[in-house]
Amino acid sequence: MPAPKSSAPKSVERPLSPHLSIYRFEMTMASSIFVRITGNALIAPVAIFIVWLLAAAVHAPSFDFINWLLTTWFGELVLLACAWAYWFQFLGGLRHLIYDSGYLQDIRSGMLFGWVMFIGATVLTVLTGLLMLLVG
Amino acid sequence: MNILRILFAKKEHHNKAGRDSGTAHHWFMQVSAVVLMFLTPVVIYIWGVAIGDSREEVLATFGNPIVAIFTALTLIVTLVHFANGAQMVAEDYMHGKVRKAAIFFIFAGSYALIAVGLLALGLIVF
Numbered sequence A: 001m002p003a004p005k006s007s008a009p010k011s012v013e014r015p016l017s018p019h020l021s022i023y024r025f026e027m028t029m030a031s032s033i034f035v036r037i038t039g040n041a042l043i044a045p046v047a048i049f050i051v052w053l054l055a056a057a058v059h060a061p062s063f064d065f066i067n068w069l070l071t072t073w074f075g076e077l078v079l080l081a082c083a084w085a086y087w088f089q090f091l092g093g094l095r096h097l098i099y100d101s102g103y104l105q106d107i108r109s110g111m112l113f114g115w116v117m118f119i120g121a122t123v124l125t126v127l128t129g130l131l132m133l134l135v136g
Numbered sequence B: 001m002n003i004l005r006i007l008f009a010k011k012e013h014h015n016k017a018g019r020d021s022g023t024a025h026h027w028f029m030q031v032s033a034v035v036l037m038f039l040t041p042v043v044i045y046i047w048g049v050a051i052g053d054s055r056e057e058v059l060a061t062f063g064n065p066i067v068a069i070f071t072a073l074t075l076i077v078t079l080v081h082f083a084n085g086a087q088m089v090a091e092d093y094m095h096g097k098v099r100k101a102a103i104f105f106i107f108a109g110s111y112a113l114i115a116v117g118l119l120a121l122g123l124i125v126f
Helices: A027-043 A043-058 A060-071 A073-100 A107-135 B003-013 B024-050 B055-063 B063-093 B095-125
Strands: none
Touching: A027 A043, A027 A073, A027 B055, A027 B063, A043 A060, A043 A073, A043 B055, A043 B095, A060 A073, A060 B055, A073 A107, A073 B003, A073 B024, A107 B024, B024 B055, B024 B095, B055 B063, B055 B095, B063 B095
C-alpha cells in the first residue's frame, strides 16, 4: 500500500512559531518583538486606570493612596514608561496597517520604519510628558 | 476521497494556529486598531490631566456623561483588542490544553476588567 502523499509524521518536535533562536537580530525583528511586548504590557496601565477609577467611585482612602502613588516620582516614571509603550504600540499598529495595505514592503523601508518606531515613541513620550507638565 | 482521510486531515490540523478563524481574527485587530487610534489619545489625555486631582474633581470629570460613555467605549474596545492580541502569544508559545486554558484566562480576565470598569463608571455617573 503506498504511503499517503501529504500526511507528515505525527509527532515531530518542531520549534514554535517565532524562531527566535535561529534568526539574526535585525531592526525589523526587534521592532516586531517590542510591538508584542508593549502590547501585552499595556494591560498594566489599563488595570491601574480601572482600579483608580473604581477607588474614586467607592472608597476615598484607597483612591487617595493610589492617586498619591501615581504622583510620586516613581509613579510618574511608571506612567512615562507606559506612555512609551503606548506610543510604540501605536506606531507598530500603524506600521501593520500600512503593511497590510500593501505599502513599504521592501527591506529598507522595513528597517527604516523600525527606527521610526523607536525614535518616534521616545519623542512622543517626551512630548506627552511636557504636555502633562503644562496642563496637569 | 475516503471520508476517514478527510477526518484525519482535519484532526491533524486541529491544533495548528490559524486552523479556523485566522482571517476574521486579523481583520478584527485591524478594525479595532483604527478605532483605538482615535479613542485612546482622548481618554489617556483626560486621565493624565485628572491624575493628582482631588476625588471630587475626578468624580466630576468622569461623572460627565460624554466622558463616561467615551471611557466605557474605549475600555471595551481596548480590552477586547488586548485579549485577541494576547491570544496570539498563547497560540505561538503554548500547545494543547495549556493553550486552551491560557486563552480562557486571557478572555475571562479581560471581560472581568471591562465589567469592573463599567461598574466604576456607572457608580460615578449615577
